[in-house]
Amino acid sequence: MAIFSCLALIEHETALLYEAMVKNAGDRNIELLLNVILQETKGHEEIFKHLARLSDQTYPPAVLDCETAFGKVFTDSVELTRNLKESAQNGMPPLEAMKRLVDYEGSVGEEYVALVGSRLSAFDEEDATIKKILLYIARDEERHKEILKQAIALGPADKKL
Numbered sequence: 001m002a003i004f005s006c007l008a009l010i011e012h013e014t015a016l017l018y019e020a021m022v023k024n025a026g027d028r029n030i031e032l033l034l035n036v037i038l039q040e041t042k043g044h045e046e047i048f049k050h051l052a053r054l055s056d057q058t059y060p061p062a063v064l065d066c067e068t069a070f071g072k073v074f075t076d077s078v079e080l081t082r083n084l085k086e087s088a089q090n091g092m093p094p095l096e097a098m099k100r101l102v103d104y105e106g107s108v109g110e111e112y113v114a115l116v117g118s119r120l121s122a123f124d125e126e127d128a129t130i131k132k133i134l135l136y137i138a139r140d141e142e143r144h145k146e147i148l149k150q151a152i153a154l155g156p157a158d159k160k161l
């Protein structure tokens with residue numbers, strides 16, 4: 001199963017979304033916070049690609065394989081991320097995009113964390129190093145949600161940044 005390759009693809013799509021958000025941030029502090037998430041997301045992508053190579057998983061993966069491995073949450077996640085990226089590119093106000101992202105991180109994001117978490121048990125005895133890396137990434141995802149909330153707090157709800 002192409003587990004790591006699939007996770008790399010999710011990180012890749014998420015990085016593209018944050019790239020669009022950073023470009024549209026319109027406020028230097030918000031831009032800075034979003035860029036922190038962007039760079040860490042790119043890091044996750046590389047880590048998952050590395051794990052995919054170690055496990056002889058092809059990148060990019062076949063989406064159907066990913067759905068088999070993770071269920072519908074995988075395709076939902078990719079679709080939501082792509083849609084939001086397009087909206088951000090087409091001029092959605094940054095504040096609105098960020099709020100949707102918090103919802104995203106809160107729903108799909110949490111499922112994603114759970115998804116990574118569910119894989120942890122598979123590595124219990126098999127590979128302690130991989131388990132540690134997955135745990136590290138799952139914690140980053142939680143932190144990203146907090147950073148987003150911080151960015152939203154910088155802009156009043158009715159203000160177009």
Ligand SMILES: [Fe+2]
Binds near residue numbers: 011040044
């Ligand atoms: Fe990530």
